[in-house]
Amino acid sequence: MIKGFELLKTNHAGAMLLKSGLTTNYGVISVNDRKLLYFTGKGLREIWSPNLTSPEKERASSLRKIIEAEKNEENLKTSALKADGYIDEIDLDEIERVIF
Amino acid sequence: MRIFSKDEEKILIRLDELAGTKKQQELGEINPVNLYSLIQLKLNDAGFVVDISNNKVTVTFEKNLPQKSARLGELQLIIVQSVNLLKLLEDKGYIYTFKKDISLDLIPFGKYNFETPSSPYTFSDKRIVDLVIKYSTEEIYPTLELNHFVKTDNFQTRESARFNKQYKRTTAALSVAMAALVVNIVFNVYTNFFKSLFKRGENKGKATLQIENKNYDSSKNKPKFDKPKLLIEDSFPMDSLTRENAKNKKP
Secondary structure, three states, X not given: OXXXXXXXXXXXXXXXXXXXXXXXXXXXXXXXXXXEEEEOHHHHHHHHOOOOOHHHHHHHHHXXXXXXXXXXXXXXXXXXXXXXXXXXXXXXXXXXXXXX | OOOOOHHHHHHHHHHHHHHOOHHHHHOOOOOOEOHHHHHHHHOOOOEEEEEOOOOEEEEEOEOOOOOHHHHHHHHHHHHHHHHHHHHHHHHOOOEEEEEOOOOOOEEEEEEOOOOOEOOOEEOOOHHHHHHHHHHHOEEEEEOHHHHHHHHHOOOOOHHHHHHHHHHHHHHHHHHHHHHHHHHHHHHHHHHXXXXXXXXXXXXXXXXXXXXXXXXXXXXXXXXXXXXXXXXXXXXXXXXXXXXXXXXXXXX
């Protein structure tokens, strides 16, 4: 059982420590028994951050439109957002601990 | 240490619980705690962003959240209380902190995808912002002293608990002494009262006896000493002349 696993709920953002020793931000999109689909730090910063400048807001708005269009999680996994590093998917086994 | 509010006591209890059981703590298996795990129960509808590079702490809500200002006040309070409490506990040695190599310059926590986000509230107090950033990037390890403080001494320091114990014992001892004194006074008053009452009764008896004796003597109309002359003659050795003179003087 991963320490802090109960924090991994849809729409919750936080930070987790991976078994590789890396600490990363996450914003949960979905979680199941084996995998976690989440917004990365980049995604949270550029799409969801409340402190965006006007040009950043425009970009964030266009990215949100992509998210809205890809209603299906499976589509999100294969979307350009994942390729650009806004979204990532990870095996739960790779998580050492959910810090918060 | 100072007196804690009920909210602060809840934070302290949560801090101790998150660290693990007493047994775990005694064995050194302390779970590291962080600021967010302390306040997460209060953050269910809010998003919290700590921007380390720009020294900024912001809180965001849904724009149409009812009683938003009250909720904001509540959140401000919990954050301010938590960081100040952690600072106090750290200064007093109840917790120690460890700066992890967290390579994050932006730490979002709580809800992140608002449909219509409110304009973010930014903390303006630099001291609070510094404390939030400090405890956001550090792991907190509660000590057994905190466990003792929360569980055994009921939020009192050891010195304070010892003083209170001593105070209670002294008060109890004084109460016993006072009770003994009161009992002693009552006993003495009671005893003296009855003693004097008894004495008075005895004297009254004696006086009655004396009066009775007097009455008895006078009723007989007899002088106690009926022959004084003889008594004198018998009692004192006199020469003949003196005896003669005495006879001549007799009427």
